[in-house]
Amino acid sequence: MWVIVVVLVGFITGPEIHAITDAGTFETKSACEDAMKTGVETQLDAKSKPEYEEGYRQYVCVRIQGADTQPK
Template sequence: MWAILAVSIQLLNGPNVWPVADEGTFENEADCQAALDEAVPRTLSEDMRVAWEQGELKFVCLKVRGAGTTG
């Protein structure tokens, strides 16, 4: 399973990562990337769009691993 994550790093606060829950999860990376390409930047608020355009905010597809799975 794959999910879209938003990632930003502030100098004093450190990393800030959150799942983009509105998009749900995906069976494979290609489906996740297609949803990401379709949604960004169209669905971003003005502040988030500016941060994304300036490279301060990234969206990535990440494989979700079940609890207790080590590999």
């Protein structure tokens, strides 16, 4: 399973990493990346979009540790 996470790093506050739970989870990395691309293009708000475009906010797909060992 894969999930989209957002990564930000503040000069004073340091790193912030949050799973984008509203997007759900994905069976494959490619499905996660497709959803992430669509979300970045269509769902970022007025504050987040410039942060993303200027490199202050990054979205990545991360595999969920232990999820593959759980029964489906």
